[in-house]
Amino acid sequence: MTAVFNRELKAYFTSPTGYIFLGVYLLFSGIFFVAINLQNTITEMAYYFSNLTVILVFIVPLLTMRLFTEERRNKTDQLLLTAPITVTKIVLGKYFSAICLFGITLIITLVYPLMMLLYGNLMIFPIIAHYLGFYLLGCSLIAVGVFVSCTTESQITAAIITFVILLFIQLSGMVASLFNNAIVKKVIDWLSVMNRYSEFTTGILSVSSIIFFISFAAVFIFLTIQTIEKRRWS
Amino acid sequence: MKKLKRFFTDKKFIYGSGSAVTLAGFIAIAILVNVIVGVLSDKFTLKADLTESKIYELTEQTIEIVKNINEKTDLVLIEVSGNEDMLKHELLMRYVNLNSNLSLKIYDPVKDPSKVQRYQTLGSSISPGTIVVDNGENFKVISSSELYSYNPMSGANDQFNAENKITTAITSLSKRADIKVAFTEGHGEKSSTAMQQLLKEDNIEFETVSTLSEGFSESFDAFVIISPKADFTADEIEAVDSYLKKGKSIQVYLDFNAPPLPRLESYLSDLGISIGGNIIFEGDTKRIAYNTPLCFVPIVKSHPITTAIVNNNLNLLVYQAMEVSPIWEEKNYVKVETLLTSSDKSMANDRQGQSARGPFSVAVIATRYNNDNKNEGKIFVAGTSEILNDEFTMMNKDFILGSVNWQIDETEPMNIRPKSLSPARLDMRQQDIKLWSLVFAIFLPIIVLAAGLITWLRRRHL
Numbered sequence: 242m243t244a245v246f247n248r249e250l251k252a253y254f255t256s257p258t259g260y261i262f263l264g265v266y267l268l269f270s271g272i273f274f275v276a277i278n279l280q281n282t283i284t285e286m287a288y289y290f291s292n293l294t295v296i297l298v299f300i301v302p303l304l305t306m307r308l309f310t311e312e313r314r315n316k317t318d319q320l321l322l323t324a325p326i327t328v329t330k331i332v333l334g335k336y337f338s339a340i341c342l343f344g345i346t347l348i349i350t351l352v353y354p355l356m357m358l359l360y361g362n363l364m365i366f367p368i369i370a371h372y373l374g375f376y377l378l379g380c381s382l383i384a385v386g387v388f389v390s391c392t393t394e395s396q397i398t399a400a401i402i403t404f405v406i407l408l409f410i411q412l413s414g415m416v417a418s419l420f421n422n423a424i425v426k427k428v429i430d431w432l433s434v435m436n437r438y439s440e441f442t443t444g445i446l447s448v449s450s451i452i453f454f455i456s457f458a459a460v461f462i463f464l465t466i467q468t469i470e471k472r473r474w475s
Numbered sequence: 476m477k478k479l480k481r482f483f484t485d486k487k488f489i490y491g492s493g494s495a496v497t498l499a500g501f502i503a504i505a506i507l508v509n510v511i512v513g514v515l516s517d518k519f520t521l522k523a524d525l526t527e528s529k530i531y532e533l534t535e536q537t538i539e540i541v542k543n544i545n546e547k548t549d550l551v552l553i554e555v556s557g558n559e560d561m562l563k564h565e566l567l568m569r570y571v572n573l574n575s576n577l578s579l580k581i582y583d584p585v586k587d588p589s590k591v592q593r594y595q596t597l598g599s600s601i602s603p604g605t606i607v608v609d610n611g612e613n614f615k616v617i618s619s620s621e622l623y624s625y626n627p628m629s630g631a632n633d634q635f636n637a638e639n640k641i642t643t644a645i646t647s648l649s650k651r652a653d654i655k656v657a658f659t660e661g662h663g664e665k666s667s668t669a670m671q672q673l674l675k676e677d678n679i680e681f682e683t684v685s686t687l688s689e690g691f692s693e694s695f696d697a698f699v700i701i702s703p704k705a706d707f708t709a710d711e712i713e714a715v716d717s718y719l720k721k722g723k724s725i726q727v728y729l730d731f732n733a734p735p736l737p738r739l740e741s742y743l744s745d746l747g748i749s750i751g752g753n754i755i756f757e758g759d760t761k762r763i764a765y766n767t768p769l770c771f772v773p774i775v776k777s778h779p780i781t782t783a784i785v786n787n788n789l790n791l792l793v794y795q796a797m798e799v800s801p802i803w804e805e806k807n808y809v810k811v812e813t814l815l816t817s818s819d820k821s822m823a824n825d826r827q828g829q830s831a832r833g834p835f836s837v838a839v840i841a842t843r844y845n846n847d848n849k850n851e852g853k854i855f856v857a858g859t860s861e862i863l864n865d866e867f868t869m870m871n872k873d874f875i876l877g878s879v880n881w882q883i884d885e886t887e888p889m890n891i892r893p894k895s896l897s898p899a900r901l902d903m904r905q906q907d908i909k910l911w912s913l914v915f916a917i918f919l920p921i922i923v924l925a926a927g928l929i930t931w932l933r934r935r936h937l
Binding site for chain 1: 508513555561902907908920924931
């Protein structure tokens with residue numbers, strides 16, 4: 242798994258993909274930070290992170306679109322699948338590399354709170370909650386992207402499908418409000434990744450939300466493993 | 476038969492069904508784990524409040540009060556689906572987790588208008604964000620504006636006062652059952668349907684009592700005298716005095732147009748309240764309403780009665796107001812405080828045509844106490860009964876109910892401080908902002924993108 246992880250992480254930085262992801266993220270993140278925090282001279286990062294969730298819908302497909310599609314297009318998936326390594330390890334290696342890059346991106350943005358420390362008192366714990374929540378949200382959405390990338394051979398198709406699914410997830414709160422049935426509404430609300438994330442933005446570190454994000458990502462990773470396994474016997 | 480056998484022994488079927496079962500099992504386990512953790516999290520509040528002001532943490536006072544609730548009580552949150560306020564949700568959940576008699580109900584005014592309509596009260600529309608404490612018999616509505624304190628300087632809500640309001644409502648609801656107010660009659664008093672309706676909606680019972688024949692009975696917590704046209708008798712004044720000495724309350728609304736009431740005015744003067752006998756004309760155009768200087772927005776002074784009004788920058792309206800002013804601030808065990816005044820640009824004309832320059836007090840409250848600092852009566856006097864006019868109920872509701880509640884409600888004020896919502900500010904100069912804006916929004920992304928471009932170009936020529 243470490244070999245796959247290292248190879249994938251290195252691939253992000255030997256191709257423009259990783260840099261584009263980093264650059265686009267930092268561009269929008271910088272604009273939001275300047276517009277929300279610097280222009281209003283506030284240390285509260287809730288509004289900044291709330292706005293950034295929209296950007297995830299656009300940049301997660303960038304990060305995940307090539308993970309499996311490229312292997313299939315170049316036919317290197319056959320090499321990989323016949324290598325002495327389990328499918329689980331391959332999928333986990335690729336997934337971890339993607340969330341590692343996302344983590345590196347978030348670490349770079351820590352310069353924002355560090356800068357704010359120079360100019361005022363910072364509420365450290367809420368900021369930790371924001372970063373943790375946002376990272377977990379990103380990891381869950383990346384898992385969706387990883388799953389989509391193993392279902393198609395085209396990077397563009399993978400990116401578009403991922404974008405559509407993530408957009409739907411983003412709007413799930415609105416979708417829930419369209420239903421009159423309380424049970425349906427409650428189920429959609431319960432499944433809503435964005436609802437869970439909003440807990441973090443209001444300064445609550447909830448065990449149930451952390452477990453939800455981990456299991457949400459686990460289900461999609463498991464789906465990816467099953468989809469690739471299916472190719473072996475079908 | 477052979478086909479069927481072949482279907483069931485087919486490699487695809489065996490692997491496929493195995494895979495489907497594994498997947499279903501995995502999802503089921505994931506859901507189960509989440510449900511269990513969710514239940515445990517709700518039950519034991521497996522959540523950490525990371526906010527600086529600990530917004531979600533309930534005080535010991537609230538915890539003790541809520542744990543002692545013995546009757547089924549609903550905490551109703553009115554909100555539109557898709558526009559939920561996590562702050563209120565989380566706080567209400569913490570109340571509900573303390574006592575199984577409490578339950579949280581969420582009503583959408585768009586989808587469940589009939590349920591929301593039940594809590595509609597005079598002078599207050601049930602807007603999204605409202606919280607209702609309902610014990611089945613009575614309910615108490617806490618509007619969204621009472622939950623937050625708006626700061627006009629920052630243009631945002633900077634304090635969250637929900638715990639104080641909810642806990643006070645819970646306490647007051649259980650104590651309110653026996654509170655009764657009487658409206659006097661027999662002196663040509665006006666009746667105020669608006670005030671009666673407001674009292675009814677606040678679960679306060681009321682009756683109309685002829686004080687000439689029935690006196691001032693102790694069974695009432697307060698007497699309300701609205702614009703009397705005939706003076707009170709000496710016996711009545713004596714009865715009022717002994718009634719107040721028992722720690723009871725009186726509200727008096729006087730009008731400029733009514734004839735002078737020497738006995739009542741003399742008694743009020745003994746309590747430090749002077750009746751001006753003049754009518755106020757507001758001179759500050761920003762405070763004038765309905766294009767007449769007789770109708771104006773008074774300046775509201777800070778007092779427990781006016782806390783909600785002052786904190787939320789709400790306005791009141793008074794019409795044809797007469798000056799009622801304190802003769803002293805504190806003397807003879809009577810403390811007199813001004814609640815409303817006109818502006819310093821106002822003028823007042825008395826019945827002889829003499830005019831004077833403002834500001835003038837429009838409403839005052841006198842509190843009498845004895846040697847042991849024990850309450851011996853609270854007297855509220857307003858220089859206009861028009862404050863109770865149906866037309867102004869929407870604006871004056873908080874003031875009317877605030878004054879009654881402060882006088883009669885024995886509920887001790889909650890010592891629960893509002894939680895600060897205002898984020899810490901950055902002490903930055905304009906040039907610092909410009910510098911960091913360039914660094915974060917331009918230089919940082921450009922450096923990364925340039926590194927990507929260099930990598931791409933270098934590898935292209937390998």
